[in-house]
Amino acid sequence: MKRIIIIITLTLFTAFAGLAQDASGLNKKNLVVKEWNTSGKGVAQTLDHLTTYSPEGKKIEEIEYDSAGRQKWRKRYEWGGNGRMSRELVYDDRNRLVNYKTFEYNELGKKKAQYTYDAKGKLIGTKIFEYITQND
Helix, strand or coil: CHHHHHHHHHHHHHHHHCCCECCCCCECCCCEEEEEEECCCCCCEEEEEEEEECCCCCEEEEEEECCCCCEEEEEEEEECCCCCEEEEEEECCCCCEEEEEEEEECCCCCEEEEEEEECCCCEEEEEECCCCCCCC
16 A cells, blocks of 8 residues: 555656746746856856756756856756656767766656767666665
8 A cells, every 4th residue: 555655646746747847936947047156255257057948847958167157068958758858968168979878767757777878879887776665
């Protein structure tokens, strides 16, 4: 019975997770988040990080900047028709593809495996996810 409740809860959570709001109530549809660094006196500002969301509220890009405002790296996220992330692509400071990740999901919609490939498509690493429920 406890297992059924957990499965139902996870299913409902997964269904509602697709909505474009996080726990803070922030609507992420078409949102751009800029993170700024300021000097000790709070005067000079440099852009540190930029995150962009799609019209559906899915994260589609992140860019990290150095203290001079130059791009350090960029990540682009691709989403499948099932609402799950299908690929994460990582680019260097010159927008050259460094590596990319693909994902496999379990029956509850949680990540089951992550495969990392180099820019030429050669598999360089695999991460397996395991979910364990702790009983009191």
